[in-house]
Amino acid sequence: MAKAKQSYKLTKKSRLEARKRLKQTLQTLRERYPNAHCELDHSSPFQLLVATILSAQCTDKRVNMVTPALFARFPDAEKMAKADLQELETMIRSTGFYRNKAKNIKAAANRIVAEFGGEVPDTMRDLLTIPGAARKTANVVLWNAFGKNEGVVVDTQVGRIAFRLGWTEEILPVKIEKDLMEIIPRNEWGELSHLLIFLGRDVCKAPKPICGRCSLIKTCPWYKEVVSKEAPSKAKAPKTHSLT
Numbered sequence: 001m002a003k004a005k006q007s008y009k010l011t012k013k014s015r016l017e018a019r020k021r022l023k024q025t026l027q028t029l030r031e032r033y034p035n036a037h038c039e040l041d042h043s044s045p046f047q048l049l050v051a052t053i054l055s056a057q058c059t060d061k062r063v064n065m066v067t068p069a070l071f072a073r074f075p076d077a078e079k080m081a082k083a084d085l086q087e088l089e090t091m092i093r094s095t096g097f098y099r100n101k102a103k104n105i106k107a108a109a110n111r112i113v114a115e116f117g118g119e120v121p122d123t124m125r126d127l128l129t130i131p132g133a134a135r136k137t138a139n140v141v142l143w144n145a146f147g148k149n150e151g152v153v154v155d156t157q158v159g160r161i162a163f164r165l166g167w168t169e170e171i172l173p174v175k176i177e178k179d180l181m182e183i184i185p186r187n188e189w190g191e192l193s194h195l196l197i198f199l200g201r202d203v204c205k206a207p208k209p210i211c212g213r214c215s216l217i218k219t220c221p222w223y224k225e226v227v228s229k230e231a232p233s234k235a236k237a238p239k240t241h242s243l244t
Contacts (some may be wrong), residue, residue, distance in 0.1 A: 010166050014221035018166030019183055021219050025165065026188065029195040031200075036194035038144040041067060045145035046077050047110065052140045058095040066092055077118045080109035103125055104132030112139035118196040122146045136173065143190030145183045152180045153193035157200030164204065164222035 009016075018025075024093045029036075039060045042048040047067070054063045070091050075079040080088075088102040095101065108130045112120060120141065121127055127138035135151060142148040152158070156175040168179035184192055203210040211223050 004241035009169065010225055014225060015166040015169075016156075018219075018221050022183060023169070025216060025219065026184075026192070026195065028215050029199060030191075033195055033219040036191070036198040038045075038140065038194065040064065040140075043071075044076070045111075045122075045141060047075070048145050049073050049108065049130070049133065049137065049141050050080070052137045053105055053108070054092060054095045054101055054158055056101070057097060058072040062095055066095055069136075074109075077109045077112040077120070080105065081113045083109075101132070108133065120145070124150045135177065139190075143193075149186050152177045152184070152189045154180070155193075155197070156206075157204075158193050158196045160206055161196045161200055161204050164209075164220065165216075166221040184187050198235065 020141070030235045038048075040048060040051040040055060041064045042051050046190075051063050051067055054066065073091070073187075074083050074088075083106055085102055085106060088106060089098050092098045092101055092105075111130050112118060115129075116126070121130075122142065122145075123133075124138055124142065127133050127141060128135070133141070136153055136155060139151045139153045142150045143153070154162075154177045159168075159171070159173060159176045162176055162180060163171075167183060168176045170179060180192065181189065199214075200206075200218075203214045210229070211217050211227050214220065217223055
């Protein structure tokens with residue numbers, strides 16, 4: 001997430017209106033991205049945990065290029081706990097910050113074997129005791145591996161779009177997550193992050209969103225208050241409102 005404060009603020013009226021339209025906004029996103037899902041390839045909770053650790057400061061595409069060989073060599077916690085650290089570093093080097101990631105992955109595997117019988121735990125409390133698993137990682141695993149809504153995954157894209165949609169004014173992930181948990185029904189927490197991530201990868205990019213292709217352009221407070229005023233010629237509404 002950004003360390004500096006945003007250079008603009010939505011009006012209080014816009015934020016309130018955006019929250020009133022929240023249900024409509026989510027439905028629009030579901031229609032636009034009916035297959036929104038976790039794009040990290042995995043076949044077990046442990047593999048998802050490892051892939052999520054690797055995804056820090058790295059794209060899912062790059063992680064998915066690395067994990068087939070990694071999981072073929074170390075498919076579970078028991079085997080990963082016995083991995084040679086230098087070999088592990090070599091295998092994940094292209095994901096960036098590979099030394100720290102390798103250290104955390106091996107330490108995570110050791111803890112899972114020692115404390116949880118080789119199985120990734122399915123509670124927030126236990127997951128947060130695993131090296132490399134902060135709230136974001138824990139939320140990814142809990143929802144995608146166990147179907148549990150314990151929180152909202154807040155990565156850079158989710159934070160940026162939640163701000164633009166008027167759902168939060170915060171910049172710290174933990175505070176953004178708290179705001180989203182207060183206004184989004186709990187049974188939609190897991191789905192929410194996938195919808196916003198797909199929106200971010202598709203059109204709501206940083207620093208220049210492609211507003212003319214966005215299904216939310218007619219109701220987005222950030223478009224209305226910021227984009228349309230700064231560069232109306234580059235952010236015209238689409239002629240059609242088809243969601244396909």
